[in-house]
Amino acid sequence: xxxxxxxxxxxxxxxxxxxxxxxxEARVAAVVTDPAEAITRHRADPVAVxxxxxxxxxxxxxxxxxxxxxxxxxxLVATSLQSPLLPALEAAGVDHVLEHVQPERLATAxxxxxxxxxxQIEALQGDHPANGRRHILCRRRAGLGLIPVDDVxxxxxxxxYVAVQHDSGEDLIEESLCRLEEEFGPRFLRVxxxxxxxxxxxxxxxxxxxxxxxxxxxxSDEPVPxxxxxxxxxxxxxxxxxxxx
Numbered sequence: 001x002x003x004x005x006x007x008x009x010x011x012x013x014x015x016x017x018x019x020x021x022x023x024x025e026a027r028v029a030a031v032v033t034d035p036a037e038a039i040t041r042h043r044a045d046p047v048a049v050x051x052x053x054x055x056x057x058x059x060x061x062x063x064x065x066x067x068x069x070x071x072x073x074x075x076l077v078a079t080s081l082q083s084p085l086l087p088a089l090e091a092a093g094v095d096h097v098l099e100h101v102q103p104e105r106l107a108t109a110x111x112x113x114x115x116x117x118x119x120q121i122e123a124l125q126g127d128h129p130a131n132g133r134r135h136i137l138c139r140r141r142a143g144l145g146l147i148p149v150d151d152v153x154x155x156x157x158x159x160x161y162v163a164v165q166h167d168s169g170e171d172l173i174e175e176s177l178c179r180l181e182e183e184f185g186p187r188f189l190r191v192x193x194x195x196x197x198x199x200x201x202x203x204x205x206x207x208x209x210x211x212x213x214x215x216x217x218x219x220s221d222e223p224v225p226x227x228x229x230x231x232x233x234x235x236x237x238x239x240x241x242x243x244x245x
Contacts, residue, residue, distance in 0.1 A: 002029040002045075003110070006038035006062070007053025007078060012099045016051055016078055019106050026110060035062035042066065042073055049074045049113050054096070055083050057134065057148065060124060064146050067116035074113035085124075092123030118144065133183070136164060138171040147171060149187075153201040153217050154224055155180055157194040165220055191215050191234050195224045199237060 003026050007013040017031050026049075030041045038050045039062065052063055054077045066075060077096035079086055089096050094116065097109050116124075121144055122137055135146040151167040161172040162180070181188060181196055188196040197215055204216040205226060213231060214223030226234055 001026045001049065001110075002047040003027065003049045003051060004029055004038045004041050004047050004073075005031045005051045006033075006035040007051075007055075008033050008035070008059075009053055009055060009080075009099075012053050012078060012080070015099065015101075016053075016106075019101070019103050020051065020110065022103060023107050023110065035059045036065070038062065039065055039069065042069055046071060047073055049076055049110060051076045051078055051110070054079045054085055054089065056085075060085060060135070061146050061148075063116060064121055064124075064144060067121065068144055072115040075116055076109055076113040088124050092120045094120050094124070121146075136173060136175075138164065138173050140171065145171065149184065152188075153198055153220055155188070155196040156224060165217070165222075167219065189234065189237055191230050192225045192227045197224055199241070202234070202237060202241065204238060205231075205234060 003020050005013060005016050005020065005028060007016065013031060013033065017028055020026050020028050029045065029047050032038060032041065035052050038052060042050065050066055050073045052059060052075060054060060054063060063075060066073060077089060077094055078099065079089065079096055080099045095109055097106055133149060135148055136152065138145050138147055147164055147166050153165045155177060156163045157177050162175055162177060164171050164173055177196055181190055187198060189199050189202065191197050197217055201218040202215060203218050206214050206216055206223065208214055213226040215226050215234060216223055
């Protein structure tokens with residue numbers, strides 16, 4: 001059983017490597033500091049299990065990406081009691097070990113590890129419902145992906161889909177703008193019946209050649225339509241942003 005260990009925390013990474021090496025049925029194929037590098041390693045030489053140190057938000061995205069590989073490796077999550085992701089792991093029913101794991105417990109978890117399931121991925125989008133999700137689940141050609149809510153610039157409805165423009169590009173999701181607006185509240189501003197713009201990404205308004213008002217969104221070449229009814233609110237938001245700056 002080939003195993004890749006991927007963890008940024010030195011003490012946890014070294015302990016995991018040492019313990020896995022004592023398992024007669026396991027062989028450590030690679031030890032890397034960046035969990036995202038485990039994806040590259042697995043693609044080049046597929047392994048049975050990836051032991052990933054899930055300590056911060058980027059680690060969660062790497063874990064989801066690993067679950068979308070073909071073939072997908074089994075995933076064993078290692079974390080700490082201080083990790084903000086621990087409640088989400090427990091709520092999602094993801095088996096995990098803590099940094100001071102005993103050899104017997106690690107060996108059992110290693111042999112029982114499985115790829116993340118879609119319900120688990122969906123459950124890992126947020127921690128507590130009251131705080132809202134930290135990620136938006138989307139479907140990509142290579143499988144499922146997670147978009148950090150903090151990276152979202154705007155949501156634009158297009159027929160039965162909603163386009164999510166974010167720092168890393170654009171994805172389509174099957175959610176309603178009403179639900180998104182209700183969930184994320186003051187972080188986004190409704191500028192049109194078909195569009196929500198992140199307040200931090202709103203840069204100004206302009207007119208197109210046909211006289212229509214458009215919202216200028218940071219990092220986007222495509223302005224978003226602004227309805228006449230929403231225009232006063234958009235202007236007020238821009239004035240408040242200018243005053244705060």
